[in-house]
Structures are given as structure tokens and as C-alpha cells.
Amino acid sequence: MKRTRLTAALTAAVLAVGGLVATATTAQAADQELAVNGGFEAGLTGWSCSAGSGAAVTTPVHGGTSALKATPSGGDNAKCTQTVTVKPNSAYTVSGWVQGGYVYLGVSGTGTTDAYNWTPSASSWQKLSTTFRTGASTTSVTLYTHGWYGTAAYHADDLSLFGPGGAPIEIPATPTGLTAGSPGSTSVPLNWSAVPGATGYKVYQGTRVIPVTGTSTVVTGLTAATSYSFQVSATNGAGESAKSAAVTAETTSGGTPGTALPPHALVGYLHSSFANGSGYTRMADVPDSWDVINLAFGEPTSVTSGDIRFSLCPVTECPNVESVAEFKAAIQAKQAAGKKVLISIGGQNGQVQLSSTGARDAFVTSVSKIIDEYGLDGLDIDFEGHSLSLNTGDTDFRSPTTPVVTNLIQAVKTLKAKYGAKFILTMAPETFFVQLGYQFYGSGPWGGQDPRAGSYLPVIHALRDDLTLLHVQHYNSGPIMGLDNQYHTMGNADFHIAMADMMLTGFPVAGNQSRIFPPLRADQIAIGMPASTQAGNGHTAPADVNKTLDCLTKKTNCGSYQTHGTWPALRGLMTWSINWDRYNQWQFSRNFDAYTW
Template identity: 80%
Template structure:
């Protein structure tokens, strides 16, 4: 679908509309202020957190890394991946990488012991559901209930701390009549929200919930939401927004994947592309400031508190498109947490409480001599 005409028309009005909407909603913040709190922030493992995905069920060119060999730098470890038996079954399965594929893989008992050791050191270990190959569409209440029971079984068997939602591809898509992110109608989205709330209720306040959507499903919602008023747009555009909004009080951390992304329009109504600090600053500013969805000033996605936001980056050039050198990583952090090194993009606030960074992946960071995690440790101390 060619969105160029719609983009051209919207760019003429979004700047004024955004300023008015943010001012009217109280979301426009000063350079020295932080975004508004929208609920209790779960107790953190550390003031600043480093989140990484561990290739647990498969191997690739980065090599297999045992959980016990993951350095203490990592505060939240997402086990990649739990995947469904079929796209619509809701039945999530997880197993360790086969020994034929990963000669150094632990036994199940060794892995469970490593989980306990990480937790004893104050770390969180989560099961990540989805990934590039794990399409999950909870189109029925039966699939919803199966999702809850199967995810619970994984958490209980391995003694995990919670859940990471990494739905990609066609997992989330909005029905044509689903136009308000605050009141979703699409069954796959309504059922996902219900399933996660059930899990949170089952495990209580200590349940760690993170999400790793792609920019297409979040920040693109500033311009496009679902099929649009006149139809024809990609129904996946902005489709994570209702999930994030409904679960914002339950959410521990949102770390959007600022990689493998096309150009995305920021709050300055300019397109921002991967490859430098500018992209990370603009994309994160949108989350910490809030934005009108599809340009509708009466339908503003509220800002998330900085303690619930981390920036998602590839650990190396091998890990994904959009990798930036550590100098650009630090520029992003300087701008968002200190108001320095900002370049041409002017943020709508300064957020010292920004939680930290997420990366794909721990394995790729190891393959790259731990450059990403060592830089994180050096920056935050």
C-alpha cells in the first residue's frame, strides 16, 4: 500500500496539532522535567538496567552461551524464545537448544540451577514469547486460556520471574473498525491484554513484565493507526499501542526495538533513520512525551514514566540493522538523561530516570568481546 500521499497531507498539520494536543493534555514538559507517572513503578533490580536476550532454544553464528556464563552486567535476561505450536493455538512451548545444535548446552537441572543463581544475585530471568518466527494470534478465548496455562507451566517449571512479549510479524493486527487504542475491539489484542492481566494477577506484584515491540507497531502510530479512517493502510500500524496502554500499570519495562526499522516520523515531524544517536533520541522522546495517535489531537497516547522505558539497540553489526558505535549510544543517553550532546533534535524533557538499554543479544555481545555491556557498565558505573 502506498502511504506517500497520506504522509504528505499529514506532515502539513501535525506540528501544530502535536503542540496543541500535548499542551492541552498536560504532556508537554520542560527541559528539566520528567514525564508524568501513570501508575506504580515495580521495584527495580537496579537503578539502571541492562536487558539482553539469551539465545536459549536455538543456535546461530553468535554461538551458544550458557546461562551461568552470562556476566553480572545483565540485570534482566530474556530467554529466547517460547514459541506456539501454531499461530492461533496459544499453546506456548519452550525447550533448551538440542545438543546436536548446541554441543555446550546445559542439562535441564543445570539450567534451573543457573536461574536460581541469577535470581540470588538480584537478576530477573524471563521467558520471551514470540520472536521473528513465533507468530502468536490469540483470536479466541480458548487460545487465550491456553496461552495462560502454557506460559504458567514454563514459568513454574523453570522458576522464572515473568514474561517478555516479543510479538512480531503478523501477531498483532487491528480490525478495520478498531480505531481507538484506549478501547480495543480486535479479539487477538483484547485476549492478549486479558491473558497478561491474568498472569500478573496469578503471580502478584513481583511478576516482571517487559515488551519489545518494533517501531512499526508503536511510534509509527503517530502517523498511522490500523487501516485508517478510509482504509487501505497496513492494519498492523500502531497495533501495540492498545496493549501497552492497557497494561501500563502492570508493565515493568518497555524497550522498543530501535533496529530493523524504516524511517519513522518524530515529534518534530521529520523522518528519522537508523544509524546514529538521532534515531534513538527521537524514538525515545516520543515514548516519554506522548503523542497524538494518527494525528488525532483528541486521542493522545500518554507518556510513559522514564523508569519504565529502555532503549533497544543491536549489540553488534552482526546482530541487526541499525547498530551504532558506543559513542552514539552514549550521545543518546547524554541527551535523554542530561540534556547534553543532543544534536539537531530537541527533546521535550530531560529524564535522569530513564531505565537503561536493551540489546539483541547477549550472545552477539559476547561474540563482539562484550563491547555493548562493558560500555553500559562504564557509562552508569
């Protein structure tokens, strides 16, 4: 026999995992095994594993002759799922045997409190179990197991969901309303109508099959100036519907040469509107090393006005400042050479809070005016300090309600829609507002911790499909805990590696395993560093800069921190600033130019 759980009586158990307390209930006469192929004796029949991560293997097994082996990647946690029919207002028990590091077993869609159990390390077969109760209208739940991004493969066997059986699930209807939005040069956005009873969808493009959980997606990796056909089907535990009627869309030509960033780019801020100890640098004097030049800064007329203004540094402060005409001509020359020039909004002194729809609309209007006047390529968001502040109602980065957050998201999406695929969007938050969300986010009993910690996460998450680059400022920061649960201090390779690894791997927000901040693509990540000791706390010596790049892109020259993957497509570095790099004899940019990727 594979196992005896089908006839065994349930025993009482009390579990306390991640703050969840679950008490097992006694099985009733109507209780039965509901998981299909929980022992994987029929391969992956009944199961769906993300990114093709799962396979049935013959060793090791807990019982019978087969078990599940699932292998996470840097951007995927190897989640294997099965939809199970259940009855409303009923008690159920989930159990199974696992082996490996970071293995989770749980259930979602319960209509009450979703339940899970996990182990950070199981060198031999270990049993996980938990219980849950369905809501008043719940008729199906999703049984799942998964590992952790970039870690070793895990094994699972003899998975069980035990309790009263529900009505059979019917295959969902064929989706309707499939439409294509405005294509980019390499992507096409798709939308369709929801199908009752569907738990997921599959988008078909040629031989590609793309699993989707919602009713929209952006198909990427396409070729410019090419026509594509798309279809979508609906799925649930009973199977897959027929494919929808096809919709066609043609990608754009990609615009003028040099629209895309190079595979590895150097981003720098140019002090165009103010003077400091670094001295003024004319746009025409910026070396070709810099692929993205952020004009620092566009600043608000008041904190809450949303009205952004930009002008060149006054001649009384910057005697060598160029004329506006010379400045615009230099921007055009940079763009002709394939460089991108953006307006950066905010900075240390430019506090911006879009707390009203009026401020939101003023932001869009005024930023558009700056972009149009100077012929710029996009926008850099450098909100610092109190520009983003969460109220006690925001505890989930996936669904923010605070106006300063939602208005910013809406404003940026409006700008993106106005300028299209060529619009470049970058962000430069501080580690406090991003990585510190691993420990603290929103309101709650955080021991006095500032509730603004991690407050950039809802903005980054909402705009991740529009985001060209995220270059978190790895400077002027206190110690931050990495995914190794160790604190790392700025100014060395380990700090940069640990902070970047979090964005490339994903992490549970405020330690809540049900709220995982998904990883960004490697080509969306650049690492922010000060160009000199005068530019900010946390200056990193060139040798440590190179160690950082070696470890993240090649998995060599790593220090004490062990990454969860290797990312050759890491976009590059950002520095504050071009002016300070010039002051420091161009040490930062020359080191970047000399680095071998």
C-alpha cells in the same frame, strides 16, 4: 472594563482545524457568558490545572490585570479545565486569547462532536475560537486549555463559553464503596462506585491529594510494609463532596532482596532454545552486567493455538548446551545475585495470535507452566510481524475490540494477578507497531499504509500500570517520523532520542489531537539496540549510544533533535542479544558498564 465580549454580538466564522469544520451561530436573547473567571482576575477560582501546572500572573495579560500561565512538564500537558452547565440541543461558542507555543482551547463532553482550536506558535496574543452543539441529554461540558508535554509555558486570557445557560450544577454526593485491592510493596489499587453528576474524583492519602477522572486508581510511591489510610471525594463544577469513609491497606514487605530492578538496568536476550552464528552461551556464563535475562524463545505449537512450549537448544545444534538441571541451577544463582530471568514469547519466527478465548486460556496455562518449571521472574512479549493485526473496527487504542488484542491483554492481566507484584512484565515491539502509530493507526484512508502500524499501542496502554519495561526495538526499522515531524533513520543517536522522546512525552495517534497516547514513566523505558553489526540492521556505535543516554538523561550532547524533557530515571538499554554481544567481545555491555549516569 476587562473586555466587551459579554455584550458583543457574535459574528459568523468558519474554522477548519485538524479536520474539524465549525460554523459560528448567531446569539439568541437567552445566550450569556457561562465561563466563570475567564479573565483570571480572581486567580484560579473556578479552574483546575493538572499537576499544579497553572498560576495567575500579572504579565503578560491580554486584558485586565491577570492571565493564566500554565507550564507543561515531560509527563503533563498543563491542562486547565472548568465544568460549565449547558442546555441540551443548543449551540455555543468558545473563544479566548493565547500566547506561546502549542496552545489548545476546546471543550469536551458535548454529547456530539467535541470541538477545539489550537496554534503551534503564538509569539503575541492570538485569538482562538470554535463552536459546538450539545447532544440531546448533555447538561454540562468541560472547557479546557492545555499546552504540550515538555514544551515552554503558555498563557491564556479572556476565555469565554457563550450560549444558553443550563440548570445550576449541584455538588455531587459523597462516594461510596471505596475498597482496596491487593497491595504491592509500593502501591495500593483502589476502586469506588461512580457518583452521578461527578466529573472527577480526589483521592486522599495523608497530605497527598490525587486527582482521578475515573472510579479507580493505583496509588504509588508508598513504603513497603506500611499501613495507609485512603479516602475519596467527588468533584464537578459546583465544588467537592465530603470525603468517603476511610479504607486502610498495608503494603507488602517487598519480597526477597533484589526483587526490584536497579535504577539503571541492562536487558539482554539469551539464545537458549536455538543456535545461530553467534554461538550458544550457557546461563552460567552470562556476565553480571546483565540485570534482566530474557530466554529466547517460548514458541507456539501453532500460530493460533496459544499453547507455548520452551526447551533448551538440542545438543545436535548446540554441542555445549547445559543439562536442564544445570540450567535451572544457573537461573537460581542469577536470581540470588539480584538478576531477573524471564521467558520471552514470540520472536521473528514465533507467531502468536490469540484469536479465541480458548487460545487465550491455553496461553495462560502454558506460560504459567514454563514460569513455574524454571522458577522464572516473569514474561517478555516479543510478538512481531503479524502477531497483532487490527481489523477495520479498531480505530481507538483506548478501547480495542479485535480479539487478538483483547485476548492478549486479558491473558497478561491474568498472569499478573496470579503471580502478584513480583511479576515482571516487559515488551519488545518494533517501532513499526509503536511509534509509527503517530502517523497511522487502525483503518482509514491512509494512502495504502498498513493498518497494523501502531497496533501495539492498545496493548501497551491497557497494561501500562502492570508494565515493568517497554524496550522498543530501535533496529530493523525503516525511517520513522518523530515529534519534530522529521523522518529519522536508525543507527544513530538522533533516531534513538526521537523514538524514546515519543514514549516519554506522549503523542497524538494518527495525528488526532483528541487521541493522545499518554507518556510512560521514565523508569519503564529501556532502548533496544543490536549488540553487533551481525545482530541486526541499525547497529549503533558506542559513542552514539552514550550520546543517546546523555541527551535523554542529562540534556547534554544532543544532536539535531530537541527533546521535550529530561529523564534522569530512564531505566536503561536492551540489546539483541547477549550471544551476539559475546561474539563482539562484549563491546555493548562493557560500554554500558562504563557509562556514568
